[in-house]
Amino acid sequence: MLLLLPRDPLAPRRVDGHFAPEAAAARELGLPTALVDHDELTRLDGDPARAVRGVPADGDAVYRGWMLRSEQYAAMAGALADRDVVLRTSAEQYRTAHExxxxxxxxxxxxPESRWDTDGDPAWLGSGGAVLRDHSKSLKHSWHEACFVPDVTDVVAARRVRDRFLELRGEDLVGSVVVRRFxxxxxxxxxxxxxxxxxxxxxxxxxxxxxxxxxxxxxxxxxxxxxxxxxxxxxxxxxxxxxxxxxxxxxxxxxxxxxxxxxxxxxxxxxxxxx
The missing domain is CATH 3.30.470 (D-amino Acid Aminotransferase; Chain A, domain 1)
Structure with missing residues (x-):
């Protein structure tokens, strides 16, 4: 198993410090590792082939790194496939799990009961509270401001939370607003x-x-x-x-x-x- 880890943006030959324990454990276990450029994968004008150019050809690989949007993961998988490196998790499987x-x-x-086709309107729940998120992430650390709707019948408050959620997620929004029963x-x-x-x-x-x-x-x-x-x-x-x-x-x-x-x-x- 080839373990793919994100490189340190400031020291490209070294693993990102957050994943240094994975790199050290891989060495102890005799597992090969290679670095990928997460920043290159996530830039709008990034080159996936460049991001994986340090990965040796031919192998069965598992990525352990920072979150990628489904389309970014698919681009990485494609660039690796060009090097005869196959990710155990396909792009389709990644989207299924990630979203x-x-x-x-x-x-x-x-x-919790959930819907993502209501434009963030929790009224379909009828009563009680709701939690808002998108297809891949909530803003639980902004709980009262952009995540939790205490009373779904309070339309003004519900819209305020939804709008703030959309504002904070901005271009990082994945899919649509998901409403979950609290x-x-x-x-x-x-x-x-x-x-x-x-x-x-x-x-x-x-x-x-x-x-x-x-x-x-x-x-x-x-x-x-x-x-x-x-x-x-x-x-x-x-x-x-x-x-x-x-x-x-x-x-x-x-x-x-x-x-x-x-x-x-x-x-x-x-x-x-x-x-």
Missing amino acids: LPGWYAALAGVT ESFTGPEARTWWVDGRCALVTAHPDTPGEVPAGADLDLAAEGVAALGLPFVTVDLVARTDGAWRVVELGDGQVSDRPVSSPAADLLTALAGAR
Whole structure:
């Protein structure tokens, strides 16, 4: 397995410092690594071939790096294919995992009710609260300003939150505004890592690296993850205040952050042993 990591923008021959633990773990495990230029991949006038020019030809590769839009990942996959390097996660699979409309149907019964065809209007929920996001990201750190609608019947307040969300996301908006039914959760989230449909690792969430919730219900997501048939994903689980476990998010594992409390070697060992 060839591990692709983002290079340091200020020192192109070195790995980005955030992913240095992955690079060190790969060396210890005897896994080859190569650097890709994330900035080149994400620039409007970027050249994907230039971004991957340091990747050796011919290999089975997994990317561990900063988030890419689906079209940027597809461009990277194409440039790598020209070098006979095949990403385990295809461009289509990446979009399925990275964008909520791709995975929602498979997990609809265990995640908050959601729609993305209402122009951000949460009135269809009838009552209660709503959470806004786009196809790949919320603004949870701007919770009251651009994420949470306490009462969907308050049209003025709902539009204010939606408009602020759109303003802050700006050109970074992915797809459309997604409206999710608000559910009250308690305690920290568990980040679960699934390789070829099997849960290979349970860690803390990166936002709460020192807290791994006990008793996370892995069976909750197992059927849906298997149905999706994706090679490497994360599923974030959290307990609702009534005690039921719920899926908060599914994401592509290549661009899901690893909590600092979890050794990079554990994750890479699971990936390297998958095939």
